[in-house]
Amino acid sequence: MQLIECPWCGPREEVEFSYGGQAHVPYPDTPGELTDEEWARYVFFRDNTRGRFAERWHHSAGCRRWFNAIRDTATYRFERVYRLDEPRPVTP
Amino acid sequence: MSPRTPGADLPEHPDFLWRNPEPKRSYDVVIVGGGGHGLATAHYLAKNHGITNVAVVEKGWLAGGNMARNTTIIRSNYLWDESSAIYEQALKLWEGLEEDLGYPILFSQRGVLNLAHTLQDVRDSVRRVEANKLNGVDAEWLEPDEVRKVCPIVNTSADIRYRVLGATYQPRAGIAKHDYVAWGFARRASEAGIDLIQDCEVTGFATDGNRVTGVRTTRGDIAAGTVALCAAGHTSVLTDMLGIRVPVQSHPLQALVSELLEPVHPTVVMSNAVHVYVSQAHKGELVMGAGVDSYNGYGQRGAFHIIERQMAAAVELFPVFARAHLLRTWAGIVDTSPDASPIVGRTPYDNVYLNCGWGTGGFKATPGIGWALAHTIAHDEPHPNVAPFALDRFVSGALVDEHGAAAVAH
Ligand SMILES: Cc1cc2nc3c(=O)[nH]c(=O)nc-3n(C[C@H](O)[C@H](O)[C@H](O)COP(=O)(O)OP(=O)(O)OC[C@H]3O[C@@H](n4cnc5c(N)ncnc54)[C@H](O)[C@@H]3O)c2cc1C
Ligand SMILES: [Zn+2]
Secondary structure (H helix, E strand, O other): OOEEEEOOOEEEEHHHOEEEEEOOOOOOOOHHHOOHHHHHHHHHOOOOOOOEEEEEEEOOOOOOOEEEEEEEOOOOOEEEEEOOOOOOOOOO | OOOOOOOOOOOOOOOOOOOOOOOOOEEEEEEEOOOHHHHHHHHHHHHHHOOOOEEEEOOOOOOOOHHHHOOOEEOOOOOOHHHHHHHHHHHHHHHHHHHHHOOOOOOEOOOEEEEEOOHHHHHHHHHHHHHHHHOOOOOEEEOHHHHHHHOOOOOOOOOOOOOOOEEEEEOOOEEOOHHHHHHHHHHHHHHOOOEEEOOOOEEEEEEEOOEEEEEEEOOEEEEEEEEEEOOHHHHHHHHHHHOOOOOOEEEEEEEEEEEEOOOOOOOEEEEOOOOEEEEEOOOOEEEEEOOOOOOOOOOOOOOHHHHHHHHHHHHHHOHHHOOOOEEEEEEEEEEEOOOOOOEEEEOOOOOEEEEEOOOOOOOOOHHHHHHHHHHHHHHOOOOOOOHHHOOOHHHHOOOOOOOOOOOOOO
C-alpha cells in the first residue's frame, strides 16, 4: 500500500486519507456578480491533468486535517506535500 | 505418444477480421479512439448513412482501453427520461446486434437486480421502477423472497449487517462478450471500407479559426472534414490540446475475476450500499467490480484496498463465495462527469464532436451512442437521443442527475 506523507503526522497508509480534488480553486471574490457561465466554471469544471497535479488531501482517519499535494496522475507518485497556508511549490 | 511439431495440428490461421491499412492523408471523418464507441460510430456511419471515407485512429491496439476492461453489464433502468431514451434504444439494438454484425457477441439477457438495503434505497428504487415503466422500460420491484427466487445465492437472511429489503429487477438486462462486440463492429466497419488505424496516437490538431482541419498523429498528419472524439478516459488530454474545457475527471476503475467455477450465479446483482456488483461470465469466472478509486488517475491501475473492499462486500452478500480465489484484477481509466451522465455533441469548434463522460457505464450504450453519434455527424445536428447531453447543460443547469442509477452500478 502506498504511504502518503501527512505534513503533520508523517507517512501513513493510503487508506487513512481521502481525496479532495484540484487544489487552489478559490471561492469567487464577487459571487453576486458572476454570470451563469462563470458559476458553471467554478462549480463543475476542474482541470483533469495527466501528469503533475496540485490537489487536496484529507487525513480523514488520522489528524483530520487538510493539506495539499503535488502528485503525478500518471504514476500516482506524490512529489510534494504542503500545508494549506503554504504557496504552491514551484516544481521543475 | 509420437513426437510432433508443436502447433502442427492447429488449423490454418483464421481470416483476419479487419484490414490494417496505412493511414491516407485525408478523410471525411476522423474518429479519435478505437474503443467500442469509436468502432460503433464507424459501423453506423457506413451502415445508416453510407459514409465510408472514415478513419478510426487508435493510439494502442483496437479496443484495448475500457472496451477490453469493462464488466459488460447492459441495462437501461436509469431514472430520467433523457437517459431512458438513449439506454433503452441501445438495449433494443443489443437485442438485434448479433444479427446486424453477423458475429457472435454472447449477449445473454439474464436480468439485473439492484438491491435495496435501507428504507431510502427502497423509496428510490420503487420510484425508479415506476419511472422506468412510464418510459416503457421493463422493471419490477421484488420483495426479498422474490429476490431469493431470482438469485438463490444472495444472502437475504436477517442476520446480515445490511439486510436486503428488496430489489429492482430488469429481466431484459444482461451481459455480452466485450471483445467480440468490438471485433464484430470492427469487422463490419472495415468491410465497408473504413480504415481502422492502430498504433496511431493523436498528438495535436491543426486548426483554422473555428474549424479543425486535421489531426497530428504519431503516423503523420491526417486531414479531416469532421472530427469525433471518442477517447473515454483520455478525453481531457485531447480537449486540452484544443483549449476546450470539459467537466470530466479521469479515475481508475478496477474490476476482478475469480477462478473458473461451475455455474452458480444466474443473473447480475448490484448493490450500491454494500458496494459491489457481481455476475458470472460465460466461461465461469465471477466478475466483480465497484466504484472508482477516489483520486484522479491515468495509470490504468488502482489501489489494492479497493479490491479488498469489493471482495469483502461480495462475501457479505454471497457467503458461498467465501472460498473462491481471486484470479486477476485490472483497471481502466474512466471519465466521470458531475451528473453521472455522458457529455455528447457540439464543441466550440464547428466540425468537432465530443463523446465522453460515460464514466463507469458506457459499455451498455455502445450501439446506442454509435447510432446517435453517426447520425449527429452525418446530419451535422445532434440526434434527439444525445441532444439533452450537450456540454452547455452545465451552464444552463439542465443536468441529468443519474447518481442514483449509476454509482457502483455500471
Ligand atoms: C473496470 C471497468 C468496468 C466497467 N464496467 C462497465 C459495465 O459493466 N457496464 C457498462 O456499461 N460500462 C462499464 N464500464 C465503462 C465502459 O467500459 C466505458 O464507458 C466505455 O468502454 C467507454 O467507451 P469506449 O469503449 O469507446 O472506451 P475505450 O475502450 O476506453 O476507448 C477509447 C480509446 O481511445 C483511445 N485513445 C485515447 N487517447 C487517444 C489519442 N490521443 N489518440 C488515439 N487514440 C486515443 C484509447 O487508447 C482507447 O482505446 C466499465 C469500465 C471499467 C474500466
Ligand atoms: Zn495527519
